[in-house]
Amino acid sequence: MPAKKKATARPAKRAAKKPVKKPDAKKAAKKPVKKPDAKKVVPPKAAPAKPSGGPTPQSLRGMKDILPSEQKFWGFVRDKMVEMAEAYSYERIDTPILEATSLFVRSVGKQTDVVEKEMFSFEDRGGDNVSLRPEGTASAARAYINHGMVNLPQPVKLYYIGPMFRYERPQHGRTRQHHQFGVEVFGDDHPIIDAEVILLSYLVYKELGVKVVVHINSLGSAESRPNYLAELTAYYRSRRSQICEDCKRRLAKNPLRLLDCKDPGCSAVKEGAPHIVDYLDEASKNHLMRVLEYLDDLQVPYVLNPHLVRGFDYYSRTVFELLPVEEQEGGQTALGGGGRYDSLVEDLGGRPTPACGFGIGVERAILFMKSQGVEPPEPRRPDIFLAQLGDTARRKAFALFEEFRSHGIKAAANFSKGALKNQLEIANRLGARYTLILGQKEVLDGTVLIRDMESGMQEIVDLNKAVNVMKKNLGK
RNA sequence: GUGGCCAUAGUGUAACGGUUAACACAGCAGGUUGUGGUCCUGCUAAUACGGGUUCGAUUCCCGUUGGCCACCCCA
DSSP: OHHHHHHHHHHHHHHHHTTSOHHHHHHHHHHHHHSGGGGGGSTTTHHHHSOSSSSOOOOOTTOOOOOGGGHHHHHHHHHHHHHHHHHTTOEEOOOOSEEEHHHHHHHTOTTSHHHHHSOOEEEOTTSOEEEEOSOSHHHHHHHHHHTTGGGSSSSEEEEEEEEEEOOOOOBTTBOSEEEEEEEEEESOOOHHHHHHHHHHHHHHHHHHTOOEEEEEEEOOOTTHHHHHHHHHHHHHHTTGGGSOHHHHHHHHHOGGGGGGOOOHHHHHHHHTSOOGGGGSOHHHHHHHHHHHHHHHHHTOOEEEOTTOOOSOTTOEEEEEEEEESSOOOSSOOOOEEEEEOTTHHHHTTSOOOOEEEEEEEHHHHHHHHHHTTOOOOOOOOOSEEEEEOSHHHHHHHHHHHHHHHHTTOOEEEOTTOOOHHHHHHHHHHHTOSEEEEEOHHHHHHTEEEEEETTTOOEEEEEGGGHHHHHHHHTTO
């Protein structure tokens, strides 16, 4: 269809260019359009060039198609994630993509960037305020409460994988729709839970064939954190003249970020800044130490990073992030992150329930694999290709296809092609090990020609025995 | 949201403001009858969109859209 369109469009272009009097040509073309009656003058040339409704729709900003050529990565990564979660006896949960906006306001936090300016929020037709989920933990906690999972044996271990939405400016590794794999453990505050969750996130990447390091920190309890923040801001405020513009903003908005500044002037100030670990309450400090001990036992590589902060309000105590072992050039480098959120369930109206979890970005995992040169296994190639010549053979081959498939032989075919040459070409491209040729002659004789695509050797086989012969050839 | 860089066939690249926008890969069709990988030939296919400057714009300017980079934030 496009060919036709453009074939007519091109001469039209030329015609418009050659005469040089472009303006006139334009006017001539425009005038009739404005007259309602003149419509019929246009169609011969203009109509085919742009069919009906304007330019071809594009995908929205920050929204990507995942093309067939990418699917081997996606399949591989998804399978590994699911495999690991289930190996550690997590059970799958799928929650709706659309939730009440208030869910995220109450969990992620009203003044976090994600809620404040990155949600796809709108009023639905009934007047309810709803949002495309920006992350997965809030929904999992909501489901835990809604379905009375407190009554299940604790801890309840869940995993999910699906799309998340954030209205941000897209960049490499950052899109408006991305996918996350995550796990959540509800109902257990033992530090070994934190360790298991961290281990699992680490193992996913290990299974994917890339090296990551865990950055870990403790934010303390909801009670102890304000003390530290007060100390930190007081410290920085007294040295306000020495820090960069960005840090002045951070001081007001997100003080913990101050400790992340790369500005040389600020680094000096940073040296003397109070350390969060010194302000942790005893219980949180103890909790962190025990998590670290478990990680040592498990030989999970980690660095204690007192500057680590997370952007969601529900975190308390343990927070962690997964980063590439070697420094990466540009782009977004956090490969996953999570932590403990002991008060979230209660904040959402459930019974007090400690919890811990993480999220891993599927796109970032894939990007990271690619940057490290890790290739997923090639998808299974067809065992056989069914080639046919003539309509009788075509129909027979069509039926045969299903017979092979039902016997566990992966078949491929392109029944709409006529020439044998074409079909062999396709068989070759698909990497089929054998091509079965069914022509007029074979149909009459009740046979089929089996061609070994590697050696080029061919043998004629009774059609009834074809399945068994192929099973033997393929070692099935 | 702020600032910056960029935008040519499906992909990767070319084209002093001036004839028909070039090349490679991919795709499609051929190189007689029923045989793939190599080779040869041909074909399809692009200046993101909208304005402006100019005799003339892929090229210069503005806007829009999109991508990328930094900030911010995060997966």
